[in-house]
Amino acid sequence: xxxxxxxxxxxxxxxxxxxxxxxxxxxxxxxxxxxxxxxxxxxxxxxxxxxxxxxxxxxxxxxxxxxxxxxxxxxxxxxxxxxxxxxxxxxxxxxxxxxxxxxxxxxxxxxxxxxxxxxxxxxxxxxxxxxxxxxxxxxxxxxxxxxxxxxxxxxxxxxxxxxxxxxxxxxxxxxxxxxxxxxxxxxxxxxxxxxxxxxxxxxxxxxxxxxxxxxxxxxxxxxxxxxxxxxxxxxxxxxxxxxxxxxxxxxxxxxxxxxxxxxxxxxxxxxxxxxxxxxxxxxxxxxxxxxxxxxxxxxxxxxxxxxxxxxxxxxxxxxxxxxxxxxxxxxxxxxxxxxxxxxxxxxxxxxxxxxxxxxxxxxxxxx
DNA sequence: CACTCGTGGTC
DNA sequence: TGACCAAGAGT
Numbered sequence: 404x405x406x407x408x409x410x411x412x413x414x415x416x417x418x419x420x421x422x423x424x425x426x427x428x429x430x431x432x433x434x435x436x437x438x439x440x441x442x443x444x445x446x447x448x449x450x451x452x453x454x455x456x457x458x459x460x461x462x463x464x465x466x467x468x469x470x471x472x473x474x475x476x477x478x479x480x481x482x483x484x485x486x487x488x489x490x491x492x493x494x495x496x497x498x499x500x501x502x503x504x505x506x507x508x509x510x511x512x513x514x515x516x517x518x519x520x521x522x523x524x525x526x527x528x529x530x531x532x533x534x535x536x537x538x539x540x541x542x543x544x545x546x547x548x549x550x551x552x553x554x555x556x557x558x559x560x561x562x563x564x565x566x567x568x569x570x571x572x573x574x575x576x577x578x579x580x581x582x583x584x585x586x587x588x589x590x591x592x593x594x595x596x597x598x599x600x601x602x603x604x605x606x607x608x609x610x611x612x613x614x615x616x617x618x619x620x621x622x623x624x625x626x627x628x629x630x631x632x633x634x635x636x637x638x639x640x641x642x643x644x645x646x647x648x649x650x651x652x653x654x655x656x657x658x659x660x661x662x663x664x665x666x667x668x669x670x671x672x673x674x675x676x677x678x679x680x681x682x683x684x685x686x687x688x689x690x691x692x693x694x695x696x697x698x699x700x701x702x703x704x705x706x707x708x709x710x711x712x713x714x715x716x717x718x719x720x721x722x723x724x725x726x727x728x729x730x731x732x733x734x735x736x737x738x739x740x741x742x743x744x745x746x747x748x749x750x751x752x753x754x755x756x757x758x759x760x761x762x763x764x765x766x767x768x769x770x
Numbered sequence: 771c772a773c774t775c776g777t778g779g780t781c
Numbered sequence: 782t783g784a785c786c787a788a789g790a791g792t
Contacts, residue, residue: 447788449788451789452775452777452786452788452789453788454778454779456779457787489777491776491777492790493775493776494775494790495775495789498791525791526789527790531788549788550788593788596788662774665775708776709784710776710777712775751776752776
């Protein structure tokens with residue numbers, strides 16, 4: 404299985420035309436204007452599976468709150484998660500925090516500059532390592548993100564989905580990379596994918612690579628990259644309890660550190676079993692998770708939410724604490740809080756919809 | 771290597 | 782409007 408080889412002349416043409424395009428069409432971004440290793444690192448991790456537009460406000464707030472690696476290393480994890488709240492893939496925030504501590508402990512607070520050291524940091528894989536080393540230090544390391552995969556798949560009319568040709572795509576990314584200007588080249592090829600060679604309706608007439616693009620030359624750009632096969636997402640039904648005590652406080656719990664939504668807070672509850680009503684489900688789950696008895700009251704809201712690999716509907720009910728001292732049997736920590744105090748804790752998006760509904764109910768009760 | 775891990779934009 | 786998908790990494 405031999406990979407496609409670009410001729411030296413073609414590589415030079417691709418590099419020259421892309422860099423010229425970048426000079427005219429490249430985006431002005433805060434981490435490009437002031438490309439310190441710390442800012443490049445934070446931006447690259449925030450940009451994993453996340454669009455620039457979404458990242459921008461988080462990036463600015465982050466730099467205000469954690470202006471350098473020492474500051475991040477010394478922050479407490481709950482504060483870091485609160486700053487990340489809403490961005491998703493929360494392991495990224497936990498890994499940034501761990502990496503910051505490693506950089507301070509093992510690298511004297513200075514971001515490492517060798518490929519192996521950067522790759523060894525938690526949350527940095529092959530592509531992010533290439534992005535950081537080229538952008539922060541001008542090193543000629545290739546990268547392979549979603550944009551580059553799409554651009555290259557069209558350039559060579561890749562006859563299989565990208566996931567089936569990762570080695571080939573890495574080789575192509577290395578071949579086209581400009582060893583004279585890897586910093587701008589890598590930024591340029593990502594910009595090309597993000598703003599020109601887009602998933603839908605690519606602007607081929609404005610593309611610097613149209614003369615070399617095998618997909619465009621055969622008018623099949625919309626057929627590439629070939630789609631990945633996917634199985635349908637399962638849909639889970641969850642009973643959720645907003646448990647009130649006699650002091651107008653609500654019981655919340657902090658999820659286990661690893662796994663889905665690790666370290667975030669939530670309202671307790673669990674999966675509906677066959678033949679069970681939601682009140683039955685909630686009483687059972689609350690007994691299993693917290694070892695207390697509750698009375699299930701009126702239905703508050705049902706929230707539907709789609710995650711990467713499944714969908715959920717959260718059926719939320721007001722509950723009243725009857726007996727027993729709550730225990731953190733399946734969580735890290737539990738706490739009684741007022742409606743106002745909920746803002747201090749990082750919650751997943753699906754839970755913030757519940758909080759909004761609670762606030763709305765509160766507002767209508769006492770005008 | 772296939773699966774887990776979030777959310778918002780887009781059509 | 783539901784399905785697809787984005788500056789991927791860890792296991």
